[in-house]
Amino acid sequence: MSFEPKILGIACNWCTYTGADLAGTTRLQYPQNIRVVRVMCSSRINPSFIFRAFQLGADGVLVGGCHPGDCHYNTGNLYARRRLAVTKKILEFAGLEPGRFRVEWISASEGNKFAQVVTEFTGQIKALGPQTKFKIS
Amino acid sequence: MAVSFQQIEEKLKTEARRLLESGEVSLVLAWGKGYDEKHPMPYVAKCPSDADGIVFNEYCTHNPARYLVRYPRGTKIAVAVKAADSRAVVQLIQEDKVKRRDLVILGIPVYGIKNPKTGELIDGKTTCGLYNPVLYDVLIGEEVHGQPVSSPYAVLAEYEAMDRDARFAFWKKELDRCIRCYACRKACPMCYCDPCFIDQRKPRWGEKSPEPAGNLMYHLTRFHHLAGRCIDCGECSRACPVDIPLYLFHKKVAKDCEEMFGQAAGMSIEDKPVLVNFRMEDSDKILE
Numbered sequence: 060m061s062f063e064p065k066i067l068g069i070a071c072n073w074c075t076y077t078g079a080d081l082a083g084t085t086r087l088q089y090p091q092n093i094r095v096v097r098v099m100c101s102s103r104i105n106p107s108f109i110f111r112a113f114q115l116g117a118d119g120v121l122v123g124g125c126h127p128g129d130c131h132y133n134t135g136n137l138y139a140r141r142r143l144a145v146t147k148k149i150l151e152f153a154g155l156e157p158g159r160f161r162v163e164w165i166s167a168s169e170g171n172k173f174a175q176v177v178t179e180f181t182g183q184i185k186a187l188g189p190q191t192k193f194k195i196s
Numbered sequence: 197m198a199v200s201f202q203q204i205e206e207k208l209k210t211e212a213r214r215l216l217e218s219g220e221v222s223l224v225l226a227w228g229k230g231y232d233e234k235h236p237m238p239y240v241a242k243c244p245s246d247a248d249g250i251v252f253n254e255y256c257t258h259n260p261a262r263y264l265v266r267y268p269r270g271t272k273i274a275v276a277v278k279a280a281d282s283r284a285v286v287q288l289i290q291e292d293k294v295k296r297r298d299l300v301i302l303g304i305p306v307y308g309i310k311n312p313k314t315g316e317l318i319d320g321k322t323t324c325g326l327y328n329p330v331l332y333d334v335l336i337g338e339e340v341h342g343q344p345v346s347s348p349y350a351v352l353a354e355y356e357a358m359d360r361d362a363r364f365a366f367w368k369k370e371l372d373r374c375i376r377c378y379a380c381r382k383a384c385p386m387c388y389c390d391p392c393f394i395d396q397r398k399p400r401w402g403e404k405s406p407e408p409a410g411n412l413m414y415h416l417t418r419f420h421h422l423a424g425r426c427i428d429c430g431e432c433s434r435a436c437p438v439d440i441p442l443y444l445f446h447k448k449v450a451k452d453c454e455e456m457f458g459q460a461a462g463m464s465i466e467d468k469p470v471l472v473n474f475r476m477e478d479s480d481k482i483l484e
Binding site for chain 2 (some may be wrong): 106107110111114127128134137138140141142143144145146147148149150151152153154155156162164192193195
């Protein structure tokens with residue numbers, strides 16, 4: 060059987076989650092490997108969520124937020140941008156492939172972009188293979 | 197060095213006695229006698245006669261700034277700090293854990309502190325390598341002139357050049373050894389959360405037993421929590437009973453933060469910690 064990755068998607072309620080909804084209502088096809096968790100803002104994401112996801116067997120983590128400047132709470136994603144950049148550096152220095160963690164800004168009207176990003180990311184994770192480094196066996 | 201450890205000790209004692217006698221401060225944080233010459237201990241002087249117990253020698257590695265957050269707000273405290281330690285005080289002021297007006301900072305410019313465990317000189321390899329305190333009210337001794345021997349981040353080059361899998365293997369080997377005594381957390385001047393995320397039961401962020409999975413979770417999250425705040429005193433690694441080179445990871449994160457956000461931790465009380473700050477013009481490139 061081919062490798063079907065498990066991908067955790069963490070999406071902001073106001074943009075990416077609504078964008079994902081739009082992708083669904085417009086019947087866009089994208090891989091089913093992503094499991095989306097809705098949070099109120101990308102700055103709600105505790106970096107431990109990401110570390111923990113990798114430990115519990117996620118092969119990739121995709122974070123979606125509003126475009127900088129468009130945050131529903133004005134500045135949330137600007138804090139998140141800095142924080143998640145640090146998370147990325149830490150994962151990389153700890154030895155995890157940087158391609159397994161991605162942050163994308165997807166607005167509520169970008170259903171197309173959501174589908175496209177998920178397709179692309181799933182392909183990327185498939186190429187990387189199962190994530191075994193952090194996974195608790 | 198122009199000023200000897202003995203002279204610094206004498207001056208520290210005099211200064212501590214003066215401050216306590218005048219009532220300017222209610223306690224002085226410094227170093228005191230340990231069980232032998234090589235192991236001085238953190239020391240709190242609460243009355244003028246306590247000042248005689250202050251010790252300063254080449255093995256005074258501890259960071260007295262660690263104890264600042266343990267006293268109620270508004271307590272007038274005099275704290276003796278070496279160069280890197282003073283950055284901790286600055287960072288605590290930035291984070292509003294202590295007020296500048298409550299502190300008398302006794303800055304000690306010093307070069308030649310040694311690690312009691314290995315006898316090695318503590319320099320830019322394991323710490324920020326500064327000679328002079330960045331902030332002080334009273335300077336104990338004389339400013340040391342000259343630049344640090346090497347860049348504080350020079351030691352990282354070897355690890356950054358490593359193959360990714362080799363680096364993972366390296367960290368796995370190091371972190372698997374952790375016995376979860378939490379000495380790193382307790383020695384760290386910037387670790388003051390109550391409760392610490394790892395002690396929380398709900399949500400339970402990671403396994404609490406000293407096993408690889410929980411160790412990874414604990415340390416990675418701790419590195420993240422200290423991002424842009426670690427002042428590179430290297431005390432975590434010296435406190436570690438199983439000699440995990442935690443300072444390497446902290447240095448790496450500090451270096452990345454400095455590169456991405458253009459600000460080193462604990463250098464000026466006017467700064468804001470980088471992760472509770474943002475700029476509209478931060479580039480999305482940092483996420484790539």
